Amino acid sequence: MRVSDYKGRLIYAKGTYVEFVVAPGQDVDFGDILVVEGKSGDRFYIRSYDFKVKSRWSGINNVGYLMNKLDGEGKVENQEELEFYLGGNHTVKIGMAEQLCYADAESRLFNPKTCPDFFCEVRGLSAADTALLAEMKGDLEIGFLKSGRGVLELPVGIYGSKAITEHIGIFGTTGSGKSNLVKVLAGSVIDNGNYGMLVFDVHNEYYRDLARHPGVKDRLAVYNANPQAEYARRLTLSYGEVGPEDITACATFTEPQFDAIYKLSSVLAENWVRDVLQYDTADIVDELKASTGQKFQSPTISKIKSVCWNVKNELNIEEGGQSVVGDMMAELEQGKVVLVELKNVSPVGELALSTLLSKKLLGHYAAKTETDRRAVKPVLIVLEEAHRFLGRKEHSSNNVFARLVSEARKFNLGLCVVDQQPRLLADKVLSQLNTLFILGLASKADRGKLEAMCRKDILQQRNEIKNLDCGEMVVATNYMRFAAPVKVHKFEDYLGRCHGVMG
Known part of the structure; x- marks a missing residue:
């Protein structure tokens, strides 16, 4: 393992929560995926999500002592004296992380069921972690694994x-x-x-x-629907392919209008959109009353006719026209x-x-x-x-x-x-x-x-x-x-x- 892979040592673990000391000179970021090397050949995969800094001076009494070394404006009175107290390896950065899963000595992957031992080594993810990477690879590639600021x-x-x-x-x-x-x-x-x-x-x-x-x-x-280039095929549909839900999906309708659409599709059957566009509003009102016993208002039918006319023209719905829907279905299932x-x-x-x-x-x-x-x-x-x-x-x-x-x-x-x-x-x-x-x-x-x-x-x-x-x-x-x-x-x-x- 390269020296740069070493990230620190585990100092605390409880359930899936772990803490580790970040090694001097090493960078660990939010979201870094790391590996804790177990003592029996197993590996614990963890993700860092927060950090804290601790020092031998972190206690409130010690902080007060250091503050006495500053003047009234908070400036250092004696830089050499302050450096004497802060010098050496007295400060540590602690990473807080969650355990994601672990692999046993045979590289079988499991959900978290135990925790690593004290002072185990923490390192970066590498190509050697095949058990974890195989699960994430997939057969539809979308990107590279990101770990903290690195990719x-x-x-x-x-x-x-x-x-x-x-x-x-x-x-x-x-x-x-x-x-x-x-x-x-x-x-x-x-x-x-x-x-x-x-x-x-x-x-x-x-x-x-x-x-x-x-x-x-x-x-x-x-x-x-209106191709401007040779690469696109013209979209065409037939009247029989348009159902009531296709119309109700494309505009806001009142309850009576909504009801009328489904009544029309039932009464006029397969080519109901064609008939709605061909017949007068009054004739449609009479036909619905005769068939269902329900009398709809003319504005209700007029709104439906208007939406159907827009759909017909936008989607190239033509009498006896050639539909491309069947070809689309065949292409998709292939x-x-x-x-x-x-x-x-x-x-x-x-x-x-x-x-x-x-x-x-x-x-x-x-x-x-x-x-x-x-x-x-x-x-x-x-x-x-x-x-x-x-x-x-x-x-x-x-x-x-x-x-x-x-x-x-x-x-x-x-x-x-x-x-x-x-x-x-x-x-x-x-x-x-x-x-x-x-x-x-x-x-x-x-x-x-x-x-x-x-x-x-x-x-x-x-x-x-x-x-x-x-x-x-x-x-x-x-x-x-x-x-x-x-x-x-x-x-x-x-x-x-x-x-x-x-x-």
């Missing part, structure tokens, strides 16, 4: 087979690195080949970078990344399209037999600004994203919610996210919400999370024994490292 070139990722179907949350303020993280995740999915990924690209920001990936020709498909660009689509069309495609994918996978489902790839749906779909008011049983959160894992589907303000999401949604990527969050309320909902105990990482820089995050997932600090690859660095593609 270790030890790859960290998630196992898609464990994380995708149990849902993912990506949370961080503007500029914290959320978009870059989604790009790296998409790049790893392209490289891996065992998963599909449906990304609703609100700002049309992903293709420019993903296009540099060597695998995009075979493993990336891009759709746009393990491709499908980008749906939404920058030139209004909020109404964006909400309708996100709901419609997610509903179609859920229905497509749910209809498969167990045998057929094993033959297709698990798919992750990436939903940006997720509070618009899964906020406290929006979360309801008829919301397709609420159904995805509660049911999708049975059908090999998963949801990745991306948001700046996790406190706006419904608690039921947050509680179902078994993997959290926590980037920089300025709001104490947001950090507190994640602390309460996270499956791993991240309370001791408050200082670390509060001070995360752009591209730094804490990963908390069910199968890892602790929440890991990670420096996310810049997408161009990821391409350079994995494929030799220069920026």
Whole structure:
């Protein structure tokens, strides 16, 4: 072991709490992951979260004695005398840490069940700690392990087979690195080949970078309602694919309007949107009264007609038109990344399209037999600004994203919610996210919400999370024994490292 790996000696342990003396000349920071070398060949992995300084003069009487060496203004009267009292190795820095897990002499990893002995050696993490690193590596690489202010070139990722179907949350303020993280995740999915990924690209920001990936020709498909470039295929839908929840998702409706939408879809059947647009308002009112015995007001029907007209034009819904939904489903189950660009689509069309495609994918996978489902790839749906779909008011049983959160894992589907303000999401949604990527969050309320909902105990990482820089995050997932600090690859660095593609 190099001399620089040595960090200090353990001086106190109780349960999972430990204290160690930091060796002179060594730096230990908030969030550093360290190793305590046990006396029987076992290793205890700890994370520092606070510090204190102690001296032989720390007692109140001794401090008073030192204060007598200062003049009335608090200045040193005799520097040489003061240096005599403070000289030598009388001051120590003590690190306070929590035990994360430990490995026995055979390198088998366990949750904390005992504590190390007094004065055991404390060192930095190294490539020799294979048991811990294997659990954190994953098959979808996202970055390098971060330890304090340093970044270790030890790859960290998630196992898609464990994380995708149990849902993912990506949370961080503007500029914290959320978009870059989604790009790296998409790049790893392209490289891996065992998963599909449906990304609703609100700002049309992903293709420019993903296009540099060597695998995009075979493993990336891009759709746009009004494509301006050859790389994107024109998005088209048929009337029969539009359901009532697609309409209710994209605007605010009163109770009578909400009721009328579902009545119309029931009475007019498959092509109800086409009929709503073709028939006069008065004729629709009469038809509903004759079929249901309910008389709706003309303004109620007019509002529905207006929203349906907007959706029809934004999403290229045409009579007898060719729909691309079937092709999307096939591409996803083959393990491709499908980008749906939404920058030139209004909020109404964006909400309708996100709901419609997610509903179609859920229905497509749910209809498969167990045998057929094993033959297709698990798919992750990436939903940006997720509070618009899964906020406290929006979360309801008829919301397709609420159904995805509660049911999708049975059908090999998963949801990745991306948001700046996790406190706006419904608690039921947050509680179902078994993997959290926590980037920089300025709001104490947001950090507190994640602390309460996270499956791993991240309370001791408050200082670390509060001070995360752009591209730094804490990963908390069910199968890892602790929440890991990670420096996310810049997408161009990821391409350079994995494929030799220069920026």
